Amino acid sequence: MYYENRGEYLGLKNPVINDQIRAVIDAESEDLDSDQRSRVEQLFAREYPILTAKKRLDAIAKDAVWHFCNRGYKGKGMFIALDKLTAVKMYDLITWHWEKYVEQLEKEVSNGKYGDQELLEKSRELHWIKETEICVVVSSEQNEIQKFQKWDLDIEPHREKMNTQDLETRFKNEDDPFRFVIVCAMWITGFDVPTLSTLYLDKPLKSHTLMQAIARANRISEGKNNGLIVDYIETYTALLDALAIYGSGGEDGNGGGGEKPEPPVKPKEELIEQLGRSNRND
Secondary structure: OEEEEHHHHHOOOOOOOOHHHHHHHHHOOOOOOHHHHHHHHHHOOOHHHHHOOHHHHHHHHHHHHHHHHOOOOOOEEEEEOOOHHHHHHHHHHHHHHHHHHHHHHHHHHHOOOOOHHHHHHHHHHHHHHHHOEEEEOOOOOOOHHHHHHOOOOOOHHHHHHHHHOOHHHHHHOOOOOEEEEEEOOOOOOOOOOOOEEEEEEOOOOOHHHHHHHHHOOOOOEOOEOOOEEEEOOOOHHHHHHHHHHHOOOOOOOOOOOOOOOOOOOEEHHHHHHHHHHHHHHO
């Protein structure tokens, strides 16, 4: 597993998410309903508006689109949003930037920017991007249509797709064009997709739920050498804390052996360095 702090790269002004906030969110085994969301918002009344500000979410959406389309191994991707409302917001922003990225590539291809060999590769890449499907998967709640409408959001097309299609089977199918899913609680535990290679994290998790979430990208598949955690919300410290409890066999974090556990993920720079050494040896 490798880790990349894209929030730092984008210069996001993330608020400090303390353990109390992470604990409340982590304690929810399902998506937050409206009443639960109100409690969480009250708990971090100053932080919530910052995390859900359109400018911040728009920057993340644009970055996630570029990152997903320019990775090496083209596996499935999962974006974990703060809550249901934010998941649908992110869908709207991501699909908008997705269309803009397609337009940019189409212009580059048609304007003769590439040579024959590179043109062939770019054309294949463009086809892959255009056929890729993005879906939202969140649990249902009473009066959700009206609740989403209050925020100028439309849950109906997403709910219809969730109710009429077997999205779980589709996402697990390596050849299915449903390659990018946006969730907030569903599918982040006990949901194994070997080709899921990239986890985009923008929800403050901790402890067991965080360990379960990153495990979604830690499955073996042909052609997949590692999983990648893309962090937009400063999760690395919480990851190390979770490992101290769950990765070493004991609440004291020592597992009886007195040794510090090895971090579950490594900075992506280490992977780049390894690839560089490999190329030099060749």
